[in-house]
Amino acid sequence: MSETSTRVSRLALGAVLGACLVNGVSGPAGAAEVPLSQQRLVAASSAERGDLSPSAAVDGRTNTRWSSKFSDPQWLQVDLGSVRPIKKIVINWERAYASAYTIQVSNGSGEWQTLKSAAGINGVQTLDVSTSGRYVRLHATKRATQWGVSLWEFQVFGAGTTTTPSPTPSPSPSPSAKPTPTPTPTKPTNNPTPTPTKPATSATPTTPAGDLPKGPVPPGAVRVAxxxxxxxxxxxxxxxxxxxxxxxxxxxxxxxxxxxxxxxxxxxxxxxxxxxxxxxxxxxxxxxxxxxxxxxxxxxxxxxxxxxxxxxxxxxxxxxxxxxxxxxxxxxxxxxxxxxxxxxxxxxxxxxxxxxxxxxxxxxxxxxxxxxxxxxxxxxxxxxxxxxxxxxxxxxxxxxxxxxxxxxxxxxxxxxxxxxxxxxxxxxxxxxxxxxxxxxxxxxxxxxxxxxxxxxxxxxxxxxxxxxxxxx
Incomplete structure (x- = not known):
């Protein structure tokens, strides 16, 4: 078997194992546990290329990924939309993982609490936590390779989270299908036209989507925003x-x-x-x-x-x-x-x-x-x-x-x-x-x-x- 074939086979096997660990393969058919983080607003310290943007880490797909620039430190942060109970964090690392990182949480005050300090692995890593917060950040302090920090999915789970957010694409039913043949890890490219990534639709309304909190108009106020x-x-x-x-x-x-x-x-x-x-x-x-x-x-x-x-x-x-x-x-x-x-x-x-x-x-x-x-x-x-x-x-x-x-x-x-x-x-x-x-x-x-x-x-x-x- 060629090196390329071996690489694709390992990627496919890793995708299957990752899906099994995250979503489970036993038990009755029904609504899978959907991460609180899926399709939420996400930001990162950097992205290696336009097609390796942070949104790929929360899109529910195991054949797209985020990859940072080739330096330390790096971070990835997801906004859950409001303060939520958090019970588990699942990280599906690519081979260019972080050898040292922390998981941090914030309720929006600007103060960050460190929940876990850990070393990444080449594969799926599950961290059990018991906390609450709105913002969850993976802060990578050291890369395991010469490449950037790279992961397929960053998933935050809450207590009893089973309802699919709207809109949320269903997870791929068969990750064992041929994965996207993206070279891993990728070297810098001079391609001036990177593949665009899809927007994080669930948290970015294009039209008014219900009233946001609005303060009162004081008597005599000048009506200029x-x-x-x-x-x-x-x-x-x-x-x-x-x-x-x-x-x-x-x-x-x-x-x-x-x-x-x-x-x-x-x-x-x-x-x-x-x-x-x-x-x-x-x-x-x-x-x-x-x-x-x-x-x-x-x-x-x-x-x-x-x-x-x-x-x-x-x-x-x-x-x-x-x-x-x-x-x-x-x-x-x-x-x-x-x-x-x-x-x-x-x-x-x-x-x-x-x-x-x-x-x-x-x-x-x-x-x-x-x-x-x-x-x-x-x-x-x-x-x-x-x-x-x-x-x-x-x-x-x-x-x-x-x-x-x-x-x-x-x-x-x-x-x-x-x-x-x-x-x-x-x-x-x-x-x-x-x-x-x-x-x-x-x-x-x-x-x-x-x-x-x-x-x-x-x-x-x-x-x-x-x-x-x-x-x-």
Whole structure:
């Protein structure tokens, strides 16, 4: 028998054994125990390729898998939708398993409790637990191979879970059929067109799916769906933890706002442990833009306001606005724009000099005024990825006052407004990325989940204008 035939036979046998261990083969026919995690929102620290995305780990299929990038540590996290009792976790590892990992749980407060510390295996591993939580995370601290961390399925089971969620595809009745001949482990590929993965349909409604919690409208409230964070400039570095993670000095110069710890090695964990200049202080997110120069002198924003808005979609869809997941990375603008045209999202104007008008490039502001810029971030999310290979494909702008079917989850529209104490002839002005039309912004979400959800409930969904404290 050839090596390839042996490989396929072993995969098929492993799929059969995995199905037997997870779903059982004895007992009367009936509803199989469906994992709480199946088809739920899922996120990961990374994905090796587009066709090895985290959603494959919770799709109920044993011939699709998630695989991370080739570095330590890595993590996979599933959102059960609400706090649920949890009794068992089943991991169907691929051969590139984690030799050391922990299972963590959170109820959404941002605090993680470690349930188990274990070593993975080449096969199906069952962990008995007794706890409750909304978010369950596999945190792999060490890979067993040179490849990424890879698994076929990550399943979380609750007490007496037998009802199939809606919609949920039935598990494949015969995993012994020929598996998809995906090479394992896979080497990096230069294929520019990865196979797209199907969206996590059960938790990403494309149309209103019942009322979400909505706060009251206080007497005299201004009816604008908005809350804000004022986040002054913190520091300047040639780093970009989204586009060039782990490469200090690898980027053009950036001006950072909000979290004071941001650098090339920043991740969600480091942000949550950091401190912030924001009002409110609970916003530990990081925001950054290319540094503005007047000649060779850097000019930093004198103020930086980040508006979170419920606009751009129909009112009934805005009422379905959901929170950003922690760790979501969003990029707006085009650092590679070559002209002040449709490829640029920049907008420059003058504070208190509306007659000057707005432009995609720098404008001449009268004496006594300030140069200002604002940038709107995309606010339709695909419901499954915290980032994407180009750092943009997981997000989209609305079209026709609705989010596209490919990006069905409405999240708050982030608007960045920066003001600079500079005016006059702009001929010496430049950004570290180039002319004014290359203006772009980055957002790394580290809001505490409860604080962000409160603001969306009390400000965005009921259309109430709120201040930094999240009240009218």
């Amino acid at each position: 908005e809350f804000v964070a004022e986040c002054p400039f913190t520091h300047r570095l040639p780093d970009d933890p989204i586009v060039m993670p782990g490469l200090p000095g690898g980027s053009h110069m950036h001006s950072f706002m909000g979290n004071e710890t941001t650098n090339a090695s920043t991740n969600l964990g480091s942000l949550l442990k950091g401190s912030s200049t924001c009002d409110p202080k609970v916003d530990l997110s990081s925001y950054w833009v290319p540094t503005l120069y007047n000649g060779d002198t850097p000019v930093e924003p004198s103020s930086a306001t980040f508006y979170y808005l419920g606009e751009g979609v129909r009112e009934e869809l805005a009422a379905q606005t959901r929170s950003f997941p922690q760790g979501l990375r969003v990029v707006a603008g085009n650092a590679k724009a070559t002209a002040a045209d449709g490829m640029s999202s920049a907008r420059w104007s003058c504070l208190h000099a509306g007659h000057v008008g707005a432009s995609k490039n720098f404008v001449t502001c009268p004496a006594g005024t300030k140069l200002e810029t604002y940038l709107d971030f995309p606010h339709c999310w695909n419901g499954k990825d915290l980032d994407s290979a180009d750092h943009k494909s997981h997000m989209s702008y609305p079209s026709g006052n609705a989010c596209p079917a490919t990006h069905p989850v409405v999240v708050p529209k982030l608007r960045m407004v920066l003001r600079y104490t500079i005016n006059g002839d702009p001929s010496a002005f430049r950004l570290s990325s180039g002319p004014g039309y290359t203006m772009h912004g980055d957002f790394f979400n580290a809001w505490p989940e409860a604080e962000l959800e409160r603001r969306i409930r009390d400000c965005i969904r009921p259309k109430v204008k709120c201040g930094p404290d999240g009240t009218a």
